Amino acid sequence: MGGQSSRYSDVYAAWKADPAGFWAEQAKAIDWVTPPTITFDPEAGVYGRWFTDGVCNTCHNAVDRHAATRPDQAAIIYDSPVTGTVQRITFAELKDEVATFAAVLQDLGVTKGDRVIVYMPMVPEAAIAMLACARIGAIHSVVFGGFAAKELATRIDDCHPKVIVSASCGIEGAKVIPYKPLLDGAIDLAMAKPEACVILQRTQVEASLVPGRDHDWAGLVARARAAGRQPDCVPLAATDPLYVLYTSGTTGKPKGVVRDNGGHMVALAWSMTNLYGVKPGEVFWAASDVGWVVGHSYIVYAPLLAGITSILYEGKPVGTPDPGAYWRVIAQHGVAALFTAPTAFRAIKKEDPEAKHLARYQLPSFRTLFLAGERADPDTVLWAEKILGVPVIDHWWQTETGWCIVGNPVGLGQLPVKPGSPTVPMPGYDVRIVDEAGHEVPAKAMGSIVVKMPLPPGSLPTLWQQDERFHESYLSQFPGYYSTSDAGFVDEDGYLYIMGRTDDIINVAGHRLSTGGMEEVLSSHPDVAECAVIGMADSLKGEVPCGFVVLKAGVNKRPEEVEKELVALVRDKIGPVAAFKLAITVSRLPKTRSGKILRGTMKKIADGAEWSMPATIDDPAILAEIEEVLKDRR
Ligand code: COA
Ligand code: AMP
Numbered sequence: 266m267g268g269q270s271s272r273y274s275d276v277y278a279a280w281k282a283d284p285a286g287f288w289a290e291q292a293k294a295i296d297w298v299t300p301p302t303i304t305f306d307p308e309a310g311v312y313g314r315w316f317t318d319g320v321c322n323t324c325h326n327a328v329d330r331h332a333a334t335r336p337d338q339a340a341i342i343y344d345s346p347v348t349g350t351v352q353r354i355t356f357a358e359l360k361d362e363v364a365t366f367a368a369v370l371q372d373l374g375v376t377k378g379d380r381v382i383v384y385m386p387m388v389p390e391a392a393i394a395m396l397a398c399a400r401i402g403a404i405h406s407v408v409f410g411g412f413a414a415k416e417l418a419t420r421i422d423d424c425h426p427k428v429i430v431s432a433s434c435g436i437e438g439a440k441v442i443p444y445k446p447l448l449d450g451a452i453d454l455a456m457a458k459p460e461a462c463v464i465l466q467r468t469q470v471e472a473s474l475v476p477g478r479d480h481d482w483a484g485l486v487a488r489a490r491a492a493g494r495q496p497d498c499v500p501l502a503a504t505d506p507l508y509v510l511y512t513s514g515t516t517g518k519p520k521g522v523v524r525d526n527g528g529h530m531v532a533l534a535w536s537m538t539n540l541y542g543v544k545p546g547e548v549f550w551a552a553s554d555v556g557w558v559v560g561h562s563y564i565v566y567a568p569l570l571a572g573i574t575s576i577l578y579e580g581k582p583v584g585t586p587d588p589g590a591y592w593r594v595i596a597q598h599g600v601a602a603l604f605t606a607p608t609a610f611r612a613i614k615k616e617d618p619e620a621k622h623l624a625r626y627q628l629p630s631f632r633t634l635f636l637a638g639e640r641a642d643p644d645t646v647l648w649a650e651k652i653l654g655v656p657v658i659d660h661w662w663q664t665e666t667g668w669c670i671v672g673n674p675v676g677l678g679q680l681p682v683k684p685g686s687p688t689v690p691m692p693g694y695d696v697r698i699v700d701e702a703g704h705e706v707p708a709k710a711m712g713s714i715v716v717k718m719p720l721p722p723g724s725l726p727t728l729w730q731q732d733e734r735f736h737e738s739y740l741s742q743f744p745g746y747y748s749t750s751d752a753g754f755v756d757e758d759g760y761l762y763i764m765g766r767t768d769d770i771i772n773v774a775g776h777r778l779s780t781g782g783m784e785e786v787l788s789s790h791p792d793v794a795e796c797a798v799i800g801m802a803d804s805l806k807g808e809v810p811c812g813f814v815v816l817k818a819g820v821n822k823r824p825e826e827v828e829k830e831l832v833a834l835v836r837d838k839i840g841p842v843a844a845f846k847l848a849i850t851v852s853r854l855p856k857t858r859s860g861k862i863l864r865g866t867m868k869k870i871a872d873g874a875e876w877s878m879p880a881t882i883d884d885p886a887i888l889a890e891i892e893e894v895l896k897d898r899r
Pocket of ligand 2: 660751
């Protein structure tokens with residue numbers, strides 16, 4: 266296997282022969298307060314910990330060291346077509362802003378180990394707040410702006426933040442979305458109340474502040490600046506948590522993925538050069554949101570750690586103002602590599618199939634397009650390749666791992682692309698395909714995708730204060746392996762193919778959502794007897810949820826009325842990001858004779874795929890009813 270000039274095989278083999286030696290070498294890319302002498306301690310934590318005796322600070326590595334050596338280079342370029350702003354923030358300026366906001370947090374009583382929730386739109390202040398936490402050893406937990414108050418409240422109750430940092434509004438294309446009512450609603454719902462909130466007032470909306478609890482960002486920053494206080498980076502254990510990021514689990518209760526400081530920096534620094542092939546001084550753009558793992562790793566931490574300029578884009582691929590928006594940003598800022606979700610390209614392709622807007626721009630700096638977050642369908646990959654004339658690299662990873670599990674390491678010399686496959690495992694990941702009993706299956710046979718333990722640096726050591734749930738969720742099903750909950754196969758060249766999740770998670774426009782969580786919301790409606798939510802194929806978003814509900818006997822509302830209420834309920838309880846627009850009342854749900862809901866068959870019917878009558882079905886007529894009703898409603 267391997268492209269003619271790719272160093273991949275040698276590098277992967279070197280890791281496999283001596284994992285500790287490999288990562289000890291990569292750790293040299295980081296400035297340590299005390300360099301680690303232990304690379305991996307198998308006795309520490311749930312399954313071992315990386316760099317256990319190392320002392321370091323992520324903010325120092327991402328900001329301060331570059332402020333000293335490349336002060337005038339842009340660290341962040343904030344490009345916001347929705348506000349008409351382009352702002353260049355140099356490493357020196359970023360250090361000043363971050364250190365000042367660190368003082369603000371300290372003034373509010375935040376110290377090492379305290380949690381700070383960041384509920385922000387895509388503005389530089391979101392990254393500044395994250396880095397300020399990193400500077401003083403506070404643990405940030407960024408919550409995506411598209412989540413509703415109840416979701417935010419669940420996260421508040423899980424991590425008990427001392428302070429919440431938010432903004433008066435987010436801007437979603439043409440819509441201005443006030444954040445403060447959502448924040449106030451969440452704090453009302455939560456049992457754990459923050460001591461203080463810092464609100465960035467944006468010109469579009471002036472949020473009202475709760476006296477004694479809420480503070481104006483600008484006022485606090487001005488005060489800290491006047492006092493000239495800029496705390497230094499606090500020395501932290503490599504194993505201290507940098508952040509907690511909640512992601513959908515198989516219930517309504519999200520999982521708090523913990524990220525450490527040392528291993529995270531080492532893994533991300535390796536990935537920037539070797540996987541993405543981008544060098545210090547160049548420009549990298551991850552068109553995602555700081556609320557997702559892609560935003561954490563590749564808008565904020567990885568590029569900055571490597572001295573690379575990062576684009577922070579507050580806009581959409583289409584409509585802000587047109588489907589040429591991405592080309593404009595790449596051209597204007599000299600972007601070397603773009604990382605986004607396939608859904609963004611499907612959106613562009615839908616509006617501008619002939620890529621006429623691309624003709625308006627020259628993209629000489631642009632070398633590679635990276636896609637992740639959901640399946641990269643070959644149509645989209647080939648279209649992007651054709652119009653851009655650069656390699657389109659699919660890669661596969663998860664919030665849990667924090668960086669790529671399987672990809673095509675452009676920095677080591679690109680391997681041949683096979684559309685439909687994210688290519689090969691990165692060093693650190695020993696990926697296997699197993700059957701239900703945990704036995705490895707031969708090439709091309711489908712199975713569960715697992716990773717031999719231990720996980721590499723950068724991957725989660727545990728879930729926030731839930732070692733047992735971590736073990737139960739990821740390590741118990743296949744002892745000795747991390748279960749990814751994805752299914753797939755490896756071909757004869759060692760290329761991996763991801764075929765879908767084995768649990769109830771669906772991917773809606775690259776956003777990870779739990780259908781189980783949506784079912785919990787639907788079941789809470791007083792008129793609903795039972796329900797099932799499935800992910801239905803969608804040409805733009807990849808998948809969208811579709812809920813089937815059975816109403817309680819004696820409900821005397823019209824079904825359409827209840828359906829409307831259910832759509833509104835999911836939006837209210839989970840958020841608009843769930844894109845739950847289709848609730849369908851049916852007389853009963855298709856079940857096996859033992860009572861298991863036949864979600865798989867319902868999904869096939871909804872997708873218009875071939876399906877066969879399950880032998881174990883209790884009541885065959887209901888599938889015909891579902892097929893009929895879907896014909897009218899899709
Ligand atoms: N704050 C508040 N609301 C938000 C939000 C935020 N940060 N992000 C999304 N929403 C809302 C949207 O406005 C939309 O609301 P609506 O139902 O009133 O229209 C809803 O949540 C669904 O959002 P989204 O799934 O993003 O759909 P969309 O139709 O607005 O846009 C795309 C579709 C493809 C253009 C968009 O998903 C996109 O740009 N994706 C690119 C890549 C990406 O972000 N990937 C994520 C992980 S890498
Ligand atoms: P998230 O944690 O939000 O990054 O979602 C992770 C899940 O998204 C994975 O478990 C996969 O199901 C899916 N996913 C991510 N990247 C890819 C990819 N390149 N191809 C197919 N599925 C992907």
